[in-house]
Amino acid sequence: MGPIEYSILKKIQGKLGRAGVIHTQHGDIETPAFVPVATKATVKALTPEQLRDTGAQVVLANTYHLYLQPGSEKVKNFGGLHKFMNWHGPTMTDSGGFQVFSLGAAYGKELSKVVKITNPEQILQERSLDGEIPRLATIGADGVSFRSHHDGSLHYITPEKSIEIQHNLGADIIFAFDECTSPAEDFRYQEEALERTHRWAKKSLDFHKSKPNSERQALFGIVQGGREESLRKKSAEYISSLDFDGFGIGGSFAKEDMETAVKWVNEILPEEKPRHLLGIGEPEDLFMGVENGVDLFDCVAPTRNGRGGTLYTHWGKINIRNAEYREDTSPLDPGCSCYTCKNFSRAYLCHLFRAHEMLGGTLGSIHNLYFVINLVRCMRQAILEGKFEEFKSSFLGTYGVLSSA
Numbered sequence: 316m317g318p319i320e321y322s323i324l325k326k327i328q329g330k331l332g333r334a335g336v337i338h339t340q341h342g343d344i345e346t347p348a349f350v351p352v353a354t355k356a357t358v359k360a361l362t363p364e365q366l367r368d369t370g371a372q373v374v375l376a377n378t379y380h381l382y383l384q385p386g387s388e389k390v391k392n393f394g395g396l397h398k399f400m401n402w403h404g405p406t407m408t409d410s411g412g413f414q415v416f417s418l419g420a421a422y423g424k425e426l427s428k429v430v431k432i433t434n435p436e437q438i439l440q441e442r443s444l445d446g447e448i449p450r451l452a453t454i455g456a457d458g459v460s461f462r463s464h465h466d467g468s469l470h471y472i473t474p475e476k477s478i479e480i481q482h483n484l485g486a487d488i489i490f491a492f493d494e495c496t497s498p499a500e501d502f503r504y505q506e507e508a509l510e511r512t513h514r515w516a517k518k519s520l521d522f523h524k525s526k527p528n529s530e531r532q533a534l535f536g537i538v539q540g541g542r543e544e545s546l547r548k549k550s551a552e553y554i555s556s557l558d559f560d561g562f563g564i565g566g567s568f569a570k571e572d573m574e575t576a577v578k579w580v581n582e583i584l585p586e587e588k589p590r591h592l593l594g595i596g597e598p599e600d601l602f603m604g605v606e607n608g609v610d611l612f613d614c615v616a617p618t619r620n621g622r623g624g625t626l627y628t629h630w631g632k633i634n635i636r637n638a639e640y641r642e643d644t645s646p647l648d649p650g651c652s653c654y655t656c657k658n659f660s661r662a663y664l665c666h667l668f669r670a671h672e673m674l675g676g677t678l679g680s681i682h683n684l685y686f687v688i689n690l691v692r693c694m695r696q697a698i699l700e701g702k703f704e705e706f707k708s709s710f711l712g713t714y715g716v717l718s719s720a
């Protein structure tokens with residue numbers, strides 16, 4: 316047996332979507348599944364027990380952040396990520412690529428996973444050649460040098476280095492080092508970046524296979540290619556020709572391009588290996604991904620929103636701080652079975668957020684994670700029962716009523 320085993324239980328008729336299970340050495344992941352993000356080896360504001368109670372099966376930590384703080388050797392000396400953070404279920408780490416390019420390259424700017432391609436602010440600063448903007452990341456053929464967003468110290472990450480760091484962290488599923496480009500980049504740049512990503516994928520894989528860790532940790536290759544059909548397909552073909560255990564679909568997406576890009580890629584990727592859509596987690600996008608054959612999703616949105624008081628309901632997102640909730644004795648979402656909804660009123664949550672009480676962030680995160688994890692779990696159940704389309708139209712029929720009103 317390899318580090319993971321994936322099996323398909325049932326497919327959506329006439330579509331790429333499927334329900335399955337990934338066996339890892341720290342337990343099973345029933346897919347499709349939403350993966351909470353534990354950036355610095357913690358899902359912010361939650362204990363592992365609280366996290367488990369939201370239905371989380373697996374967590375994803377960030378290589379970039381843990382490399383800079385506390386350092387991957389320290390985590391290794393603790394016996395790895397599972398022991399360090401006291402989470403005994405499956406774990407993943409990303410390659411660090413996205414953070415190197417968003418935090419290192421475009422320091423001080425937000426490179427969101429879903430961007431408006433018309434916004435020139437989103438263009439990576441390192442490509443400005445006028446010398447007036449400080450260059451915080453420099454891309455070379457072999458790797459990327461960048462300055463830490465903590466202390467400005469200079470670092471150099473190669474594919475081998477990224478894998479070495481991820482071996483130290485010891486997650487069950489790790490990712491090849493890639494360049495994450497903005498969809499605002501032109502075709503020529505996307506093509507160059509893709510060639511680099513492909514070279515780096517091969518180097519990541521060769522380095523991984525040369526170490527004993529390859530028996531314990533599964534390595535996923537990342538498909539890039541921006542919004543270009545030819546590049547996305549070329550990338551899916553090349554990455555699937557290599558002996559990866561699964562695949563990530565990366566890149567910042569313009570919202571309108573996401574579905575076609577995912578479809579192009581998943582029509583090519585081999586059916587028998589799992590696929591992870593990186594950094595995507597809004598309910599509408601989760602339906603799109605599941606329908607088009609994505610097995611895993613991760614996104615900071617549910618917890619980031621949860622800490623800020625933007626909470627999901629079956630009618631859309633609400634800001635619980637709003638005055639209309641001050642005397643509302645009903646639960647946040649009467650259709651939700653999470654700890655927050657079973658025990659507290661909207662009025663109390665509204666009060667906690669207005670008073671800047673820490674419990675607000677915890678209760679908001681618990682609800683939002685439960686909501687998104689449970690939504691994907693229900694999609695899985697609907698696939699198993701042959702009712703995905705019905706579930707999708709019934710959920711999306713009411714979701715968004717608030718925001719479009």
Ligand SMILES: [Zn+2]
Binds near residue numbers: 657
């Ligand atoms: Zn809830």
